[in-house]
Amino acid sequence: MTALLEVQHLGLSFDYVDTLHDVSLTMHDHEVVAIVGDNGAGKSTLLKTIAGVHMPDTGRILVRGEETHISSIKVANALGITAIFQDVSFCMNLDIAANIFLGQEIASGITTRDDTAMHLKARKILSTLTSPLSAFRSMDGLSHGEMQTVAIARAMLNDPEIVLMDEPTASLSVIQTAQVLSYIKELRSQGKAILLVCHNLPDVFAVADRIAIMRHGKIVAIHQTHETTYEQVIAEIAGARHVNEEFVNNDTVPVPHKLIDRYN
Numbered sequence: 424m425t426a427l428l429e430v431q432h433l434g435l436s437f438d439y440v441d442t443l444h445d446v447s448l449t450m451h452d453h454e455v456v457a458i459v460g461d462n463g464a465g466k467s468t469l470l471k472t473i474a475g476v477h478m479p480d481t482g483r484i485l486v487r488g489e490e491t492h493i494s495s496i497k498v499a500n501a502l503g504i505t506a507i508f509q510d511v512s513f514c515m516n517l518d519i520a521a522n523i524f525l526g527q528e529i530a531s532g533i534t535t536r537d538d539t540a541m542h543l544k545a546r547k548i549l550s551t552l553t554s555p556l557s558a559f560r561s562m563d564g565l566s567h568g569e570m571q572t573v574a575i576a577r578a579m580l581n582d583p584e585i586v587l588m589d590e591p592t593a594s595l596s597v598i599q600t601a602q603v604l605s606y607i608k609e610l611r612s613q614g615k616a617i618l619l620v621c622h623n624l625p626d627v628f629a630v631a632d633r634i635a636i637m638r639h640g641k642i643v644a645i646h647q648t649h650e651t652t653y654e655q656v657i658a659e660i661a662g663a664r665h666v667n668e669e670f671v672n673n674d675t676v677p678v679p680h681k682l683i684d685r686y687n
């Protein structure tokens with residue numbers, strides 16, 4: 424089966440420092456792949472390189488089996504790749520529909536926007552995500568989680584096949600996080616491939632089919648989520664040769680939280 428996205432031996436340096444080193448990764452439709460790693464491991468740089476923000480120095484990116492040169496975000500979008508970065512900007516004085524269409528408004532004449540068509544499409548996208556948000560609501564006053572919903576809806580505008588998400592649950596409440604994770608599952612069920620950079624291991628284990636661990640610009644391991652454990656992933660993030668028994672055998676605190684507390 425042809426992979427939707429194939430990254431082969433990517434390398435990228437900033438100021439002579441290897442930020443990505445021989446990175447290879449394959450993604451198929453109906454799949455969520457999470458990239459985890461310590462600060463500075465190169466996760467966001469990998470995502471941005473696939474999204475067209477950076478051009479790799481070496482290696483290849485294939486989309487549906489075809490070699491591509493993703494020289495800009497626009498080129499990535501045309502290939503069916505869309506990214507949701509951490510610093511999404513909104514126009515707070517406009518409504519949700521206008522923010523979903525920001526920069527891609529539907530015109531009804533040379534100088535006028537077709538607000539009705541935009542609201543209809545915005546409502547359709549929100550309902551596809553099973554979001555209860557009204558497209559008429561003002562951005563002003565939305566919670567972080569609701570803004571993340573709008574960011575995801577905006578990314579769905581051109582029905583991409585490959586969705587790249589950088590820390591979509593950062594600074595969200597438990598409920599908002601659950602909502603965003605359910606959107607990710609919904610996108611997977613629609614056949615999309617989702618690449619997720621995420622620090623939060625419970626979120627990763629809740630939603631990812633595979634987990635890729637990055638360290639010092641390299642992918643050091645890729646696991647099927649159901650075949651790995653928090654202990655193993657944390658050990659690989661940290662570069663430990665063995666899983667620490669102290670972590671594994673302490674049954675007084677739920678293991679994931681104990682591990683994460685220790686790791687942080």
Ligand SMILES: Nc1ncnc2c1ncn2[C@@H]1O[C@H](COP(=O)(O)OP(=O)(O)OP(=O)(O)O)[C@@H](O)[C@H]1O
Pocket residue numbers: 437438442460461462463464465466467468469
């Ligand atoms: N545009 C850039 N110019 C120079 N160095 C950069 C640039 N972007 C990233 N880097 C460097 O590349 C390394 C990897 O950064 P990156 O943001 O990809 O890491 P990360 O794994 O996403 O980290 P974090 O979890 O902290 O966001 C860091 O040392 C960073 O300073």
